[in-house]
Amino acid sequence: MNRSSIKGVIRSVIGARGVKTLKSTYNYIILRRVYRKDRVKYQKYSTVFNHNSFEKVECEVTLHYHGIEKGFLHEKIRPYFAKDRVISLLKILSDKIIDEHQWQRCHFQAATANLCNYFDWHKANGYVLDYFSQEQYDQLKAHLITPLSSIKERSREEYFTRTKSPFFDFAKSRSSVREFSEALVPHDVLEDVINLANTAPSVCNRQGVSVVIVEDKVKIQQILDIQKGLAGYTSISQLAVIKSNRSYFYSTGERNQLYIDGGIYLMNLLYAFHYYGIAACTAHWGLLNDADSKMEDLLGLSPAEQVICIVSFGYPKETVRSTLSLRRKANENLTFI
Structure with missing residues (x-):
């Protein structure tokens, strides 16, 4: 008896309602099982519970150096900013786990550049660092392949010069900008933006992602208070909330598809x-x-x-400032089999 025949017999015995109940019970059991496996893998391999691999060291390095480079974005730089991150990063980079080849990787070069810039800025402005010695600075400097600025600063016109260029130039010209002018983006322009973003692919073209534009300043601040990642930025007058709807996904195997589709949509929205x-x-x-x-x-x-992500947006100020945020080369994240 083949599989189809077995299904027919079961259906004749328990009826359509029984089949539906059986399917629901089966899916419930499978869902519990796969979520348990997801939890075990995340607990074992993420950086939440231990730091026992090079990838986890690289993760920590990135978190700390990005916190430092964001400090350079402010027009009035606060002395001794990101002190705890600097101390933590110096400790990590003194670890013997990092060999000379790994020092050449993107995140370690970015971390080294930001630490050197941090030391240079404080020294140039007459501040003494009792937690960052000249010897540590010299050791870091020896690993730096090319001096890199922690921030990129351009005029508004220069920042947008490649928006109609071939994709190779267009994609490389975009970066995260956190300061905006007082001018609001009109609703008709935002409709054009969303129509373009809607060209993003999704599983079986279900298009389960949608966007809420928040313009109420009180609600914007409440959202930022929940998220906590844009503290100190007061020029945010418009906020996009990207969200996926679970109702568009029908199998246990698609339990994470809302994040995949949401991430694809987010990148298209940024472009x-x-x-x-x-x-x-x-x-x-x-x-x-x-x-x-x-x-x-x-x-x-x-x-x-x-909610997948929130995006602050607006017309930028005359001077556009963004972090270095150095990107990997293909030799760091490409494998041929």
């Missing part, structure tokens, strides 16, 4: 903003359930919807 001469900066939503609940209440979202 769409850039194409229309609008600056933007993503703020991740890797938060816990209580943050999701607060956002549901604040924006009236359905429990079926999951």
Whole structure:
């Protein structure tokens, strides 16, 4: 008896309602099993619980140096900013796990450049660092292949000169911008942005991603207070909330597809903003359930919807400043089999 025949016999015995109940029970068991495996893998391999691999060291290095380079974005740089991050980063980089080949990798070069720039800025402005010695600076400098600035500074016109260029130049010209002018992006322009972003692919073209544009300053601040990643930036007058709807996914295997589709859409949205001469900066939503609940209440979202990311956006100021945020070369993340 083949599989189809067996299904027919079962259906004749328990009926359509029984088959539906059986399928639901089976899917429930499988869902519990796969989520348990997801949890075990995340617990074992993420940087949450231990730091026992080179990749986890690289993760920590990136978190710390990015916090330092963001400090250079402010027009008035605060002396001794990101002190704890500097101390932590110096400790990590003194570890013997890092060999000469690894020092050449993108994240370690960026970390080294930012630390050297940090030391140079404080020395040039007459501040003494009792937690960062000249000897440590000299050792770091020896690993630096090319001096790199922590920030990129351009005029508004220069920043947008390649928005209509071939994709190779267009993609490389976009970066995260956190400061905006007072001019709001009109709604008709935002409709054009979303229409362009909607060209993003999705599983079976289900298009389960949608966007909420928040312009209420009180709600914007409440959202930023929940997210906590854009503290200190006061020029944000428009915010995009990207969300995926779980109702568009039908199998246990698609349990994470909302994040995949949401991530693809997010990148397309950032390119769409850039194409229309609008600056933007993503703020991740890797938060816990209580943050999701607060956002549901604040924006009236359905429990079926999951916030993927928030994006601050607007027309930039005359001078556009963004972090170095050095990118990997293909030899770091490409394998041929």
